[in-house]
Amino acid sequence: xxxxxxxxxxxxxxxxxxxxxxxxxxxxxxxxxxxxxxxxxxxxxxxxxxxxxxxxxxxxxxxxxxxxxxxxxxxxxxxxxxxxxxxxxxxxxxxxxxxxxxxxxxxxxxxxxxxxxxxxxxxxxxxxxxxxxxxxxxxxxxxxxxxxxxxxxxxxxxxxxxxxxxxxxxxxxxxxxxxxxxxxxxxxxxxxxxxxxxxxxxxxxxxxxxxxxxxxxxxxxxxxxxxxxxxxxxxxxxxxxxxxxxxxxxxxx
Numbered sequence: 001x002x003x004x005x006x007x008x009x010x011x012x013x014x015x016x017x018x019x020x021x022x023x024x025x026x027x028x029x030x031x032x033x034x035x036x037x038x039x040x041x042x043x044x045x046x047x048x049x050x051x052x053x054x055x056x057x058x059x060x061x062x063x064x065x066x067x068x069x070x071x072x073x074x075x076x077x078x079x080x081x082x083x084x085x086x087x088x089x090x091x092x093x094x095x096x097x098x099x100x101x102x103x104x105x106x107x108x109x110x111x112x113x114x115x116x117x118x119x120x121x122x123x124x125x126x127x128x129x130x131x132x133x134x135x136x137x138x139x140x141x142x143x144x145x146x147x148x149x150x151x152x153x154x155x156x157x158x159x160x161x162x163x164x165x166x167x168x169x170x171x172x173x174x175x176x177x178x179x180x181x182x183x184x185x186x187x188x189x190x191x192x193x194x195x196x197x198x199x200x201x202x203x204x205x206x207x208x209x210x211x212x213x214x215x216x217x218x219x220x221x222x223x224x225x226x227x228x229x230x231x232x233x234x235x236x237x238x239x240x241x242x243x244x245x246x247x248x249x250x251x252x253x
Contacts, residue, residue: 020194021043021193021195028045028159029043030045037059039067040056041193047209050209051073052071052072052073052075052205053072054198055071061187063177064189065176065189067189067190067191068187068188068189069187069193070185071186071202074182074183075179075216077184077212078216079210080144081148081179082144082179083148083149083178083179084120084143084176085139085161085176085178086139086171087138087175087176088139088140090172091121092140096166116180120178124144125143126142127142127143127146127150128150129150129153132153134161135161149216151207152211153211155209155211156210156211157207160208174206175189176188177208179212184205184212186204188201
């Protein structure tokens with residue numbers, strides 16, 4: 001049985017080998033599918049019966065080189081629960097790029113074609129991480145409501161990021177966590193699809209989701225309820241889905 005499974009995900013000539021990741025996914029009840037026509041794969045899974053989708057393949061942002069790991073989940077968070085965390089070198093680079101682009105073009109406002117990661121650095125207040133020695137040295141954050149952003153990063157998520165700073169994120173690769181239009185996203189540079197790295201990234205993401213849901217409940221109660229005005233059929237500039245051989249919505253376990 002195991003040998004048959006390995007052959008299923010073993011590489012064909014001139015194709016990458018995803019056997020290790022496929023084995024990891026199968027052990028956890030996830031579904032891995034290769035992406036048709038390019039190097040990459042999709043894994044569908046769930047957290048507390050809420051489906052998520054993980055993708056590894058060509059980057060969708062120019063600040064990521066080589067290959068990109070992406071994870072997303074629909075959470076139905078309040079529309080004003082918009083929070084963004086970036087690795088510190090990436091935040092500094094995007095701030096410089098934003099300033100240079102709009103200074104050179106003599107523009108006075110950020111255009112809608114600019115990725116949210118850059119627009120939010122201009123639009124939203126920074127989260128004060130002065131009380132978190134490791135986090136403030138390795139990450140930066142902004143949020144539509146700074147207090148919500150600080151609460152998101154406090155506790156379990158902050159601890160998870162601190163641990164990752166000595167392992168998965170020790171070399172400060174481009175790394176993004178954000179909540180946008182009711183969804184939660186992770187995006188990071190990952191040259192090779194190592195199962196241990198993917199598991200570590202997913203653990204951070206699931207911690208971020210749980211914290212976001214807790215914050216979202218508080219924000220929703222304060223603002224009078226959750227937002228349901230996001231149309232899932234519309235295309236967000238924050239995510240462009242790769243199409244696997246067997247496409248379809250993430251399944252529930």
